[in-house]
Amino acid sequence: MPAFWLLKSEPDVFSYADLMRVGREPWNGVRNYQARNFLRQMEEGDLCLFYHSNARPPGLAGVAQVVRVAYPDDLQFDPASEYYDPRSDPENPRWSMVDVAPVLALPRLLPLDELRELPEWHDSPLTRKGTRLSVFPVTPEQWRAALAAVGVELPPLGKFPPA
DNA sequence: GCCAACGTTGGC
DNA sequence: GCCAACGTTGGC
Numbered sequence: 001m002p003a004f005w006l007l008k009s010e011p012d013v014f015s016y017a018d019l020m021r022v023g024r025e026p027w028n029g030v031r032n033y034q035a036r037n038f039l040r041q042m043e044e045g046d047l048c049l050f051y052h053s054n055a056r057p058p059g060l061a062g063v064a065q066v067v068r069v070a071y072p073d074d075l076q077f078d079p080a081s082e083y084y085d086p087r088s089d090p091e092n093p094r095w096s097m098v099d100v101a102p103v104l105a106l107p108r109l110l111p112l113d114e115l116r117e118l119p120e121w122h123d124s125p126l127t128r129k130g131t132r133l134s135v136f137p138v139t140p141e142q143w144r145a146a147l148a149a150v151g152v153e154l155p156p157l158g159k160f161p162p163a
Numbered sequence: 164g165c166c167a168a169c170g171t172t173g174g175c
Numbered sequence: 176g177c178c179a180a181c182g183t184t185g186g187c
Contacts, residue, residue: 010173032182054173112174130180132172 004138005038005048006126007064007100016050016061020102028073028097029083035135039096040070048100049138049146051126052109059111060146068099106150120145 007027009015019025030036046066052058072093075083088094115121120141125131138146 008173034182056175058174130172132181134172 002043003041003046004140004143005042005046005066006051006136006138007048008051008053008134010054011052011061012054015052016064016102016105019050019062019064019100020105024067024099024101026073026097026099028075030073030097030135031083031085031095032134035133036094036096038135038137039098042066042069042098044069047103047143049143053134057109057111057113059109059113059115060106060150061109062105063103063147064100065103066098067101070096070098073097104152106147106152108150110146110150114149115146118142118145118149 011017014025027039030039044066048064048066049060050062050064052061073083073095075081076085076088076093076095077090078084079086083095085094112126116127120139121127124138124142125133125136
């Protein structure tokens with residue numbers, strides 16, 4: 001069942017423009033079990049809202065697509081990486097990543113403030129106080145409301161061209 | 164298995 | 176830069 005998701009990224013580290021530039025990116029470095037479990041549920045073709053966190057202002061910058069389902073995050077085995085996890089067993093890797101590709105940049109950044117005003121977004125890990133989850137599902141209603149707010153015409157799910 | 168200490172996230 | 180909220184760690 002295709003689904004919608006939200007991915008947080010700090011634009012100073014990796015922005016939506018960076019994703020467009022590289023064309024495809026392994027979504028590595030997720031080190032939270034709940035977020036990891038969501039990554040593992042993603043299917044090829046699933047669509048993701050790309051959120052800029054720790055930005056001024058924070059908000060939605062674009063749409064990305066899952067182009068490879070979850071596989072082991074190689075950084076967990078790299079002692080030089082800040083994401084190295086010495087306790088991860090190579091026989092049963094603890095952390096996963098997916099590959100994502102750009103689909104479209106929003107015509108304008110949709111700021112968090114504006115997102116909060118959408119009734120569909122009143123109940124979401126994004127708007128709930130104190131939640132820091134960096135990967136989580138988005139309902140079809142949230143998806144539609146967010147894109148409508150920036151005037152993006154919504155093709156039927158799964159009809160986005162492969163990036 | 165509890166829970167205090169610590170580190171991180173992320174808006175402001 | 177501040178700090179509230181939360182997840183993780185590790186002593187016991």
